Amino acid sequence: MNISMTRIQAILMKDYKEFSRNYAVSIMVLMPLALAFLYNKSGANTINTYFLAINMAFTLVTAYVQCCLIAEEKEKNTLRSLMLSPASLGDILIGKSLFVFILTMVIVALTIFIVGYSPANLFILAIALILSTVFYIAIGTLCGLFAKTVMEGSLIILPVIFIFGFGSFALALSSAFPILKIAEWLPSSQLAQLAEALEGTYTTMDVIIPIATIIAWSIVTWIVVGYIYKKRMVD
Amino acid sequence: MNTVIDVQHLKKTFNKEAALKDVSFTIQKGEIFGFLGPSGSGKTTTIKILTAQTEKTAGDVLLFGRPASEMKQSNNRKRFGILTDNSGLYTRLSIEENLILYSNLYQLPKSAVKEALDFVNLYGDRKKKISQLSKGMMQRVTLARAIMHKPELLFLDEPTSALDPVNTQHIYNGLRKLNEMGTTIFLTTHDMSEAEVLCDRVAFLHKGKIRAIGAPKDLKKEFGDESITVELKNGACEVIQNGEQDAEKLYHWMQSNEVSRIYTNEPTLGTIFMQITGSDLV
Numbered sequence: 001m002n003i004s005m006t007r008i009q010a011i012l013m014k015d016y017k018e019f020s021r022n023y024a025v026s027i028m029v030l031m032p033l034a035l036a037f038l039y040n041k042s043g044a045n046t047i048n049t050y051f052l053a054i055n056m057a058f059t060l061v062t063a064y065v066q067c068c069l070i071a072e073e074k075e076k077n078t079l080r081s082l083m084l085s086p087a088s089l090g091d092i093l094i095g096k097s098l099f100v101f102i103l104t105m106v107i108v109a110l111t112i113f114i115v116g117y118s119p120a121n122l123f124i125l126a127i128a129l130i131l132s133t134v135f136y137i138a139i140g141t142l143c144g145l146f147a148k149t150v151m152e153g154s155l156i157i158l159p160v161i162f163i164f165g166f167g168s169f170a171l172a173l174s175s176a177f178p179i180l181k182i183a184e185w186l187p188s189s190q191l192a193q194l195a196e197a198l199e200g201t202y203t204t205m206d207v208i209i210p211i212a213t214i215i216a217w218s219i220v221t222w223i224v225v226g227y228i229y230k231k232r233m234v235d
Numbered sequence: 236m237n238t239v240i241d242v243q244h245l246k247k248t249f250n251k252e253a254a255l256k257d258v259s260f261t262i263q264k265g266e267i268f269g270f271l272g273p274s275g276s277g278k279t280t281t282i283k284i285l286t287a288q289t290e291k292t293a294g295d296v297l298l299f300g301r302p303a304s305e306m307k308q309s310n311n312r313k314r315f316g317i318l319t320d321n322s323g324l325y326t327r328l329s330i331e332e333n334l335i336l337y338s339n340l341y342q343l344p345k346s347a348v349k350e351a352l353d354f355v356n357l358y359g360d361r362k363k364k365i366s367q368l369s370k371g372m373m374q375r376v377t378l379a380r381a382i383m384h385k386p387e388l389l390f391l392d393e394p395t396s397a398l399d400p401v402n403t404q405h406i407y408n409g410l411r412k413l414n415e416m417g418t419t420i421f422l423t424t425h426d427m428s429e430a431e432v433l434c435d436r437v438a439f440l441h442k443g444k445i446r447a448i449g450a451p452k453d454l455k456k457e458f459g460d461e462s463i464t465v466e467l468k469n470g471a472c473e474v475i476q477n478g479e480q481d482a483e484k485l486y487h488w489m490q491s492n493e494v495s496r497i498y499t500n501e502p503t504l505g506t507i508f509m510q511i512t513g514s515d516l517v
Contacts, residue, residue: 002309002310004342006339006342007339007340007342009339010335010336010339010340011336011340013336014325014328014332014336017327017328017332018325018327018328021327022327076323076324076325076326077321077322077323078323078324078325080288080321080323081323081324081380082340084286084288084312084317085312085337085340085341086309086310086312086313086340086341086342087309087340088309091340233288233307234287234288234289234290
């Protein structure tokens with residue numbers, strides 16, 4: 001694939017400028033921070049509550065913002081203009097994801113700091129957080145590609161926020177409704193499980209399984225994104 | 236001459252409804268070609284097929300001797316520029332920021348932005364946000380973006396539809412200059428005067444079919460008569476034909492200083508279109 005750093009940087013800068021002037025979307029970055037502040041003040045200090053705030057950051061910032069950025073490009077026909085420029089599929093997808101990636105890293109770091117979580121193994125957790133970011137960017141991109149307008153995008157993303165943001169609630173109800181055990185394989189649940197394992201004595205499999213699950217979700221979602229993007233290139 | 240666009244027996248259907256039915260034409264390097272027709276005649280669909288935004292149903296479509304589907308490739312996209320009615324500009328960014336983005340995507344020198352802004356007469360307004368611009372100004376920004384990389388082939392879909400006469404003239408001059416530099420121009424319009432002023436050749440598209448094709452001068456000759464109207468000072472209008480009898484009449488009027496105005500009865504492209512298709516261009 002033909003990738004150009006100049007083009008990626010151009011799209012990144014454009015997204016930054018657009019986002020900083022789009023208050024309707026940029027205000028969303030404050031939501032997980034406010035939630036983290038409330039958790040901190042309520043004295044909640046379990047891994048599950050920390051990760052409720054962190055997963056909220058992923059859904060409300062990463063997936064939601066990415067979805068809105070893509071949906072707006074479609075609504076204003078700017079995505080088609082980008083597609084008609086020499087920017088390749090890789091340039092556009094990486095360029096459009098890079099801004100949200102950086103934004104997510106900052107917001108997740110701030111969320112972790114505000115909730116007062118100090119991970120036992122920061123290195124492994126950081127890898128899992130980066131992989132999760134890649135997945136949530138993919139799901140946000142996918143929802144954005146399906147939406148025709150920003151309004152439609154913010155509706156399409158709601159089930160994603162609900163399923164991935166509150167997956168741990170479903171797990172809590174799995175004793176009454178065994179089917180909900182499936183929520184254990186959500187990337188959000190796997191991330192929380194990994195963090196839980198890292199706090200005690202853990203085996204290699206305790207690390208590999210959650211990370212492999214998140215990677216699998218990412219790969220599948222990005223493949224679908226690539227397919228849908230190519231379909232959207234033509235009417 | 237090299238053929239830049241070669242379209243043979245092109246067909247396109249949307250939900251079993253034919254938008255283009257057996258359309259064939261070629262465009263040579265350096266030509267300004269006008270694709271004329273009313274709304275819904277298939278002009279935009281043709282541009283979309285040529286620029287690989289829509290797939291054809293049948294037929295052969297070659298650009299620069301390669302299938303149009305190859306225009307999806309990054310390197311081939313540098314060879315053409317496109318202006319459509321849907322601007323695709325970032326409304327929160329300024330004119331200059333929009334053009335800087337595209338100059339980076341095309342990997343052009345910084346001077347390209349100023350050149351493009353000068354071309355559309357917008358350098359003084361470059362700091363204005365797109366959301367503050369009139370439709371005409373947006374059209375000029377889109378045009379600046381389309382020509383910034385000096386493409387070999389330029390697609391213009393109704394390029395002056397929202398412009399005032401002064402800016403229309405400015406754009407015409409710029410397009411002629413671009414054409415002199417070697418850019419081939421494919422122009423769709425329903426403005427017949429625009430086609431007459433700019434185009435080397437035109438094609439009339441009606442209900443998905445090309446009804447006539449040729450140089451405006453030749454079409455006028457083919458579809459017009461050779462009569463002349465003479466307006467006399469007493470207010471009478473006389474239509475005369477080539478021939479000895481009418482020549483004598485004209486000589487007599489001129490000798491006796493009776494002639495007020497003389498003009499040929501050359502049809503406009505709009506009249507020819509109506510004559511061929513039986514419908515108007517709007």
